[in-house]
Amino acid sequence: MSRFSVGGMIELTGLTKRYGEKVAVNNLTFGVRPGIVTGFLGPNGAGKSTTMRMILGLDRPTAGDVRIDGKHYDQLKDPLTYIGALLEAKAWHGGRSAYNHLLCLAQSNGIPGSRVREVLDTVGLTAVAKKKTKGFSMGMGQRLGIAGALLGDPRILMFDEPVNGLDPEGIHWIRNLMKSLAAQGRTVFVSSHLMSEMALTADHLVVIGQGRLLADTSMPDFIARNSRAYVRIRTPQRERLLDVLHEAGITAVENGNGTLEVDGGKSEQIGELAARHQVVLHELSPQQASLEEAFMQLTAESVEYHAHTEAPTRPPQQRQQQWGADWKRS
Amino acid sequence: MSTPQPPMPQTAAPNWQAAPGPAHPTYTSPIPVVRTNLGHALASEWTKIRSVRSTMWTLGVFVLLVVGIGLAAAALVAANTDEGNVSDETALGFGFFGLLLGSICIITLGVLTTASEYGTGMIRTTMTACPSRGRVLTAKAIVFFAVAFVVTLASAVLVALADVAMVDAREPSGGEWLKGTVGVSVYIALLGLLSLVVGSIIRHSAGAITIMIGVLLAPLVIAMFMFSESLRGLQQALIEYSIPNQLSVFYTQSLTESGPTGWDPLWIMLGVTAAVFAGALALLEKRDV
Numbered sequence: 308m309s310r311f312s313v314g315g316m317i318e319l320t321g322l323t324k325r326y327g328e329k330v331a332v333n334n335l336t337f338g339v340r341p342g343i344v345t346g347f348l349g350p351n352g353a354g355k356s357t358t359m360r361m362i363l364g365l366d367r368p369t370a371g372d373v374r375i376d377g378k379h380y381d382q383l384k385d386p387l388t389y390i391g392a393l394l395e396a397k398a399w400h401g402g403r404s405a406y407n408h409l410l411c412l413a414q415s416n417g418i419p420g421s422r423v424r425e426v427l428d429t430v431g432l433t434a435v436a437k438k439k440t441k442g443f444s445m446g447m448g449q450r451l452g453i454a455g456a457l458l459g460d461p462r463i464l465m466f467d468e469p470v471n472g473l474d475p476e477g478i479h480w481i482r483n484l485m486k487s488l489a490a491q492g493r494t495v496f497v498s499s500h501l502m503s504e505m506a507l508t509a510d511h512l513v514v515i516g517q518g519r520l521l522a523d524t525s526m527p528d529f530i531a532r533n534s535r536a537y538v539r540i541r542t543p544q545r546e547r548l549l550d551v552l553h554e555a556g557i558t559a560v561e562n563g564n565g566t567l568e569v570d571g572g573k574s575e576q577i578g579e580l581a582a583r584h585q586v587v588l589h590e591l592s593p594q595q596a597s598l599e600e601a602f603m604q605l606t607a608e609s610v611e612y613h614a615h616t617e618a619p620t621r622p623p624q625q626r627q628q629q630w631g632a633d634w635k636r637s
Numbered sequence: 638m639s640t641p642q643p644p645m646p647q648t649a650a651p652n653w654q655a656a657p658g659p660a661h662p663t664y665t666s667p668i669p670v671v672r673t674n675l676g677h678a679l680a681s682e683w684t685k686i687r688s689v690r691s692t693m694w695t696l697g698v699f700v701l702l703v704v705g706i707g708l709a710a711a712a713l714v715a716a717n718t719d720e721g722n723v724s725d726e727t728a729l730g731f732g733f734f735g736l737l738l739g740s741i742c743i744i745t746l747g748v749l750t751t752a753s754e755y756g757t758g759m760i761r762t763t764m765t766a767c768p769s770r771g772r773v774l775t776a777k778a779i780v781f782f783a784v785a786f787v788v789t790l791a792s793a794v795l796v797a798l799a800d801v802a803m804v805d806a807r808e809p810s811g812g813e814w815l816k817g818t819v820g821v822s823v824y825i826a827l828l829g830l831l832s833l834v835v836g837s838i839i840r841h842s843a844g845a846i847t848i849m850i851g852v853l854l855a856p857l858v859i860a861m862f863m864f865s866e867s868l869r870g871l872q873q874a875l876i877e878y879s880i881p882n883q884l885s886v887f888y889t890q891s892l893t894e895s896g897p898t899g900w901d902p903l904w905i906m907l908g909v910t911a912a913v914f915a916g917a918l919a920l921l922e923k924r925d926v
Binding site: 363407417 | 666667668669670671672673677678680681682684685688689690691753754757758759761762763764765766767768769925926
């Protein structure tokens with residue numbers, strides 16, 4: 308029987324973490340499934356790392372629960388062969404060599420020492436295995452962290468911002484690594500603050516902002532919903548063009564800075580219409596709203612919402628004025 | 638979705654590299670699943686303590702101080718007493734000064750064993766690999782205590798043998814030998830263990846080392862400024878129960894009327910360390926890593 312035939316589920320239910328007044332993670336409920344790469348997306352400070360630390364039992368939740376195949380992390384008898392995690396860059400003693408760092412991890416879980424050399428080879432650090440990790444570059448540090456995650460050949464892998472500090476070749480490598488790990492039937496949960504990165508690797512997407520769940524959707528769904536195609540038009544004969552478009556049954560929306568926008572990829576049709584009616588066009592360009600924009604819009608809303616609920620009586624503008632005044636006086 | 642597969646194909650070369658390859662709907666790891674125990678944590682902590690240079694440095698300086706000062710003190714006395722110096726005390730006492738200074742090294746190493754993991758972020762890796770926090774602290778305590786005890790005992794025995802041979806003084810009895818070597822070594826190792834536990838509570842190397850050096854020296858310094866007659870009792874207690882004075886008790890066979898005598902310092906240090914250890918365990922369970 309395969310070890311991975313069942314299991315590999317991470318389940319969060321109402322997970323909440325407060326630091327004093329500040330709510331870092333707010334009532335998160337979602338699941339992470341095996342066999343796919345699940346992207347965990349949010350701006351800096353959204354609570355991604357805190358959530359990951361709670362999954363690993365490092366931080367205790369204020370409320371709610373997180374279980375791995377029905378167990379709390381500290382109930383796992385073989386944690387490293389169950390979950391491998393890359394948490395923060397350089398979470399080790401700089402005076403220790405890469406080999407010894409991995410060796411002490413392997414020993415703590417009864418993993419054979421031969422495995423240390425294998426993962427060092429996998430991440431391409433064999434040549435510097437005996438060197439102190441103090442001198443490692445950011446990218447080498449990430450590779451060592453990934454080696455630590457792979458050490459137990461676990462069924463679940465968690466990576467917190469794995470592409471940070473990696474060069475293009477390294478980024479390409481980690482993308483393929485994550486995809487192949489998922490293809491082997493493992494659970495891969497990877498956080499990032501870069502939508503573009505997630506669009507390339509993740510099959511499923513969990514978006515949080517201000518500690519709240521904003522989206523829990525498959526990647527194709529997210530792209531279909533959020534990557535809007537439209538045509539941008541600039542013309543000195545605005546009224547005339549609007550009439551022409553209206554007659555043709557095309558709705559154009561005026562965009563504040565004197566441009567018109569038409570949903571969909573109808574640039575040819577519009578160009579031909581304009582030519583037929585002799586309307587001068589200064590610009591006719593097909594546009595694609597980027598996923599990055601969609602993501603920023605999604606998270607910006609959460610920030611706005613958050614501010615309003617906290618201070619409903621006091622508009623934020625007024626507050627800013629006071630800050631400015633204080634600054635001038637001092 | 639599970640297809641029956643031969644269990645644990647140890648010999649078959651597995652796809653370690655996790656390189657882009659054919660998708661396996663079910664995946665069999667060749668790594669045996671082990672239920673981890675304290676033995677694994679001990680092996681891990683032993684690797685940690687021996688693989689950083691600060692261990693070698695602090696222990697090296699410790700041995701240098703203990704052996705160097707211990708031998709120098711005895712040599713100085715031996716050279717300056719021509720006539721038979723009929724002293725009540727044995728030559729074992731010359732080991733005292735070296736150990737007192739050397740204890741700062743043991744304090745430093747003890748604190749670094751725990752606190753440095755918080756400074757580097759290693760603690761997160763450690764606690765992920767071994768989620769049983771009590772087991773981590775216990776393993777650290779056992780490994781550190783063993784290292785500190787063995788190194789102190791080796792240095793103390795070396796100094797004691799040399800000093801007794803060099804200085805013409807009363808021959809120590811069996812009990813005095815035991816106290817002056819094994820006794821002080823357990824005491825110093827316990828002092829280091831206390832530092833390790835304080836390091837786990839404070840989570841900051843410099844802060845914890847400062848606190849421990851304060852514990853070592855402050856009672857004597859404070860007692861120096863207690864001129865008032867009404868404080869005489871407190872002053873006396875501070876001096877008698879200060880760590881340097883307790884350490885010197887291991888070299889005297891005389892029983893004083895007040896203050897610790899005989900093996901008392903060991904029991905005091907054992908009690909204090911156990912109490913602080915329990916507190917550190919409780920805090921470790923409660924706090925976030």
